Amino acid sequence: MATKPAIPKGTRDFSPEEMAKRNYIFDTISEVFHLFGFQQIETPAMENLSTLMGKYGEEGDKLLFKVLNSGDFLSGVTDEELSARNTNKLASMLCEKGLRYDLTVPFARFVVMHRNEIGFPFKRYQIQPVWRADRPQKGRYREFYQCDADVVGSDSLLNEVELLQLMDEVYSRFGIRVAIKLNNRKILSGIAEVIGEPEKIVDITVAIDKLDKIGLEKVNEELREKGISEKAVAMLQPIILLEGSNREKLATLKNVLVDSDTGLKGVSELEYILDHLEPSPLRSALEIDLTLARGLNYYTGAIVEVKALDVQIGSITGGGRYDNLTGVFGMPGVSGVGISFGADRIFDVLNQLDLYPKDSLSATQIMFVNFGEKEQSICMEHAFRLRRCGIRTEIYPEAAKMKKQMGYADSKKIPYVALVGENEIAAGKITVKNMTTGEQQMLTVSELADFLK
Amino acid sequence: MATKPAIPKGTRDFSPEEMAKRNYIFDTISEVFHLFGFQQIETPAMENLSTLMGKYGEEGDKLLFKVLNSGDFLSGVTDEELSARNTNKLASMLCEKGLRYDLTVPFARFVVMHRNEIGFPFKRYQIQPVWRADRPQKGRYREFYQCDADVVGSDSLLNEVELLQLMDEVYSRFGIRVAIKLNNRKILSGIAEVIGEPEKIVDITVAIDKLDKIGLEKVNEELREKGISEKAVAMLQPIILLEGSNREKLATLKNVLVDSDTGLKGVSELEYILDHLEPSPLRSALEIDLTLARGLNYYTGAIVEVKALDVQIGSITGGGRYDNLTGVFGMPGVSGVGISFGADRIFDVLNQLDLYPKDSLSATQIMFVNFGEKEQSICMEHAFRLRRCGIRTEIYPEAAKMKKQMGYADSKKIPYVALVGENEIAAGKITVKNMTTGEQQMLTVSELADFLK
Numbered sequence: 001m002a003t004k005p006a007i008p009k010g011t012r013d014f015s016p017e018e019m020a021k022r023n024y025i026f027d028t029i030s031e032v033f034h035l036f037g038f039q040q041i042e043t044p045a046m047e048n049l050s051t052l053m054g055k056y057g058e059e060g061d062k063l064l065f066k067v068l069n070s071g072d073f074l075s076g077v078t079d080e081e082l083s084a085r086n087t088n089k090l091a092s093m094l095c096e097k098g099l100r101y102d103l104t105v106p107f108a109r110f111v112v113m114h115r116n117e118i119g120f121p122f123k124r125y126q127i128q129p130v131w132r133a134d135r136p137q138k139g140r141y142r143e144f145y146q147c148d149a150d151v152v153g154s155d156s157l158l159n160e161v162e163l164l165q166l167m168d169e170v171y172s173r174f175g176i177r178v179a180i181k182l183n184n185r186k187i188l189s190g191i192a193e194v195i196g197e198p199e200k201i202v203d204i205t206v207a208i209d210k211l212d213k214i215g216l217e218k219v220n221e222e223l224r225e226k227g228i229s230e231k232a233v234a235m236l237q238p239i240i241l242l243e244g245s246n247r248e249k250l251a252t253l254k255n256v257l258v259d260s261d262t263g264l265k266g267v268s269e270l271e272y273i274l275d276h277l278e279p280s281p282l283r284s285a286l287e288i289d290l291t292l293a294r295g296l297n298y299y300t301g302a303i304v305e306v307k308a309l310d311v312q313i314g315s316i317t318g319g320g321r322y323d324n325l326t327g328v329f330g331m332p333g334v335s336g337v338g339i340s341f342g343a344d345r346i347f348d349v350l351n352q353l354d355l356y357p358k359d360s361l362s363a364t365q366i367m368f369v370n371f372g373e374k375e376q377s378i379c380m381e382h383a384f385r386l387r388r389c390g391i392r393t394e395i396y397p398e399a400a401k402m403k404k405q406m407g408y409a410d411s412k413k414i415p416y417v418a419l420v421g422e423n424e425i426a427a428g429k430i431t432v433k434n435m436t437t438g439e440q441q442m443l444t445v446s447e448l449a450d451f452l453k
Numbered sequence: 454m455a456t457k458p459a460i461p462k463g464t465r466d467f468s469p470e471e472m473a474k475r476n477y478i479f480d481t482i483s484e485v486f487h488l489f490g491f492q493q494i495e496t497p498a499m500e501n502l503s504t505l506m507g508k509y510g511e512e513g514d515k516l517l518f519k520v521l522n523s524g525d526f527l528s529g530v531t532d533e534e535l536s537a538r539n540t541n542k543l544a545s546m547l548c549e550k551g552l553r554y555d556l557t558v559p560f561a562r563f564v565v566m567h568r569n570e571i572g573f574p575f576k577r578y579q580i581q582p583v584w585r586a587d588r589p590q591k592g593r594y595r596e597f598y599q600c601d602a603d604v605v606g607s608d609s610l611l612n613e614v615e616l617l618q619l620m621d622e623v624y625s626r627f628g629i630r631v632a633i634k635l636n637n638r639k640i641l642s643g644i645a646e647v648i649g650e651p652e653k654i655v656d657i658t659v660a661i662d663k664l665d666k667i668g669l670e671k672v673n674e675e676l677r678e679k680g681i682s683e684k685a686v687a688m689l690q691p692i693i694l695l696e697g698s699n700r701e702k703l704a705t706l707k708n709v710l711v712d713s714d715t716g717l718k719g720v721s722e723l724e725y726i727l728d729h730l731e732p733s734p735l736r737s738a739l740e741i742d743l744t745l746a747r748g749l750n751y752y753t754g755a756i757v758e759v760k761a762l763d764v765q766i767g768s769i770t771g772g773g774r775y776d777n778l779t780g781v782f783g784m785p786g787v788s789g790v791g792i793s794f795g796a797d798r799i800f801d802v803l804n805q806l807d808l809y810p811k812d813s814l815s816a817t818q819i820m821f822v823n824f825g826e827k828e829q830s831i832c833m834e835h836a837f838r839l840r841r842c843g844i845r846t847e848i849y850p851e852a853a854k855m856k857k858q859m860g861y862a863d864s865k866k867i868p869y870v871a872l873v874g875e876n877e878i879a880a881g882k883i884t885v886k887n888m889t890t891g892e893q894q895m896l897t898v899s900e901l902a903d904f905l906k
Contacts, residue, residue, distance in 0.1 A: 006501060
């Protein structure tokens with residue numbers, strides 16, 4: 001009868017230690033979100049497929065997990081439809097609901113459904129799992145958490161400035177050294193406009209991104225191979241070689257983009273951001289980087305990305321400004337700007353750099369060894385008093401062998417063990433053993449509480 | 454093109470205010486869990502259906518949400534099988550995975566899969582949503598959170614004692630007055646044994662439960678109607694009329710159960726619990742209540758339930774001791790004791806009694822009104838300094854009409870608004886307005902930080 005249990009591929013269990021680390025990450029980020037006035041919402045794991053389908057492209061539709069209708073799921077399906085075996089069509093007849101694929105579409109749906117209860121600008125954050133039927137591979141899961149913050153209903157660039165400050169605060173609290181890369185979709189559009197190659201903007205950014213690796217000659221070669229005219233390649237030279245301070249880069253761009261209103265608008269948006277960060281500079285390096293081309297179908301203004309400096313890993317946070325979040329649900333004109341923290345990657349970075357604060361694991365602080373009924377009763381009173389003082393306390397629940405009890409304390413990384421035997425009872429004290437150094441001292445329960453606080 | 458969005462029936466969105474309240478509930482409970490040495494785990498939303506099926510009875514199997522296989526979900530299904538339209542059989546061919554129905558089966562699966570990494574006794578807690586294709590109705594949802602704590606791998610009754618202390622601590626922190634009801638499965642078995650009616654234990658508890666409402670005569674009548682012999686009804690009289698202190702009840706039960714080893718074992722287990730709670734009594738009333746008959750198929754020892762005293766609502770916490778958590782997954786001999794907090798009901802109780810601490814909503818503490826570019830820049834520096842002091846601060850992102858800005862602060866229940874105009878800039882100060890009283894004062898930014906801390 002017994003089945004050997006397993007979990008679906010691409011999913012994970014989280015152990016107590018992993019949970020403590022994840023909680024540290026989410027608590028830190030949440031606290032900073034609140035510091036900037038963001039409020040949390042949650043949406044259901046299941047959305048109607050009518051809400052989800054067509055929002056992530058054809059590939060995305062395929063990656064949606066669909067939930068079989070309850071009851072007689074075949075009732076509305078004819079024999080002909082069954083034997084036709086059109087899986088797409090049948091899936092939509094068998095399933096009304098699907099698991100959320102990201103937090104953006106549910107958020108858009110939320111804004112539209114609750115438009116009359118929400119005050120705008122609406123600053124929301126959301127930390128929930130999403131599901132994708134992707135092929136699982138190292139670092140890619142079928143269930144993973146997203147952690148998003150957005151301001152919608154405000155065009156002010158102050159929001160961009162504050163989101164940069166927010167990211168800076170988060171990484172400063174983590175102790176992760178990062179570079180924050182900043183671009184603007186309007187500048188990319190302006191470049192495409194000026195050189196007359198509006199379709200080639202991705203090819204251009206991909207090529208420019210290789211400058212450090214392959215050098216200017218090869219970059220130009222690649223551009224030509226992608227069908228970009230000799231004239232356009234020539235006009236791109238100052239952009240490929242763009243360097244210097246952020247202000248210097250903007251000055252160059254102003255010259256190149258002098259004939260594109262859109263491009264100049266992008267430059268002035270970046271200027272605004274730099275101006276407003278100046279009085280209280282970020283602790284992280286902020287770098288204008290034209291090769292940043294994430295979400296080009298989606299973003300309309302600022303594009304931002306965060307890279308860890310001391311670990312080789314992709315972007316650990318990204319975001320940007322978008323128009324028309326909710327148009328697809330019949331509510332036009334809602335623009336916004338948002339960012340998304342990559343929790344799994346931050347987890348890895350903190351692990352690799354060993355940056356988790358020792359006290360972040362909120363584990364048990366002291367364990368009473370159990371010597372038997374009589375001693376246990378005394379220990380229970382001590383434990384009761386320590387817990388009243390907020391000390392995380394355990395009593396080993398039975399008088400097991402000393403080795404077993406100490407092994408338990410060890411495996412839970414409990415830093416102190418309390419020993420209460422005859423001598424201690426007579427003296428009204430507790431022997432406290434430091435599990436790292438082996439040092440022991442005898443304390444009263446209130447001394448012990450003070451000691452552990 | 455635009456579809457009017459909705460969410461699946463029986464599911465909910467959580468607004469910022471609801472989230473803040475839920476976070477207060479889960480944070481409070483989690484903190485107490487940690488105080489007693491429990492550690493958090495999480496398991497995936499999707500489990501293999503082979504893990505879930507057959508664990509919740511036939512009815513439960515029907516209430517599982519099943520997830521359609523990705524890709525060509527019809528590939529292994531013949532035309533005959535399709536046209537046979539056996540939905541149960543087809544569902545198992547179309548779906549390998551389902552959404553978790555509770556936290557107990559995934560926990561059992563977790564213990565078996567990670568038996569070599571876990572130290573026993575294993576004290577785990579888990580706070581995650583579960584899904585059931587129940588018919589939605591008031592207070593019953595298709596997605597809801599469960600909040601469970603269990604100790605497995607220890608038979609010690611100390612665990613029962615500590616779980617009672619833990620519940621007492623949680624409700625004391627909430628400020629909810631409760632009665633904790635305690636029973637023991639072994640006593641119920643003993644009663645059934647003594648009166649020779651082992652099959653009727655549920656009928657008996659249901660009848661006894663009506664004593665206050667319908668009186669002794671009618672209770673006895675109901676017992677007879679259920680087919681309980683005259684002799685058995687006579688033997689049940691001291692149990693139906695059981696009253697007095699917990700100790701008095703136990704004394705009566707000892708007499709009645711003198712011929713049942715199992716029953717006496719149950720009495721002595723309750724005695725142990727009372728003895729060990731005596732030195733540090735619970736703040737809540739603890740009451741032995743033989744009508745408590747939850748989970749009789751499952752529980753083997755203590756059965757516990759918490760009732761709110763000031764709100765008419767069902768049980769808000771329940772639990773008990775069980776044997777053989779993991780036998781069905783091929784790992785025998787793992788007994789444990791666990792409790793489950795009913796988050797939705799606790800939410801309602803705290804709402805009805807208005808017990809949410811004012812500062813539990815971690816909302817924005819102060820908002821700077823935006824008078825335009827020049828003033829905004831000064832406000833940004835102030836906001837920067839306040840946030841560095843941990844003050845949750847917003848600046849309205851654009852120079853909108855005063856009424857709109859104040860309306861925003863109002864709708865977010867922001868208690869203070871900061872006004873920085875020409876006078877304030879000249880004086881290097883900030884006018885702070887209390888949004889409740891209308892009172893105003895002029896402060897420097899560091900005075901303001903102290904004031905808001």
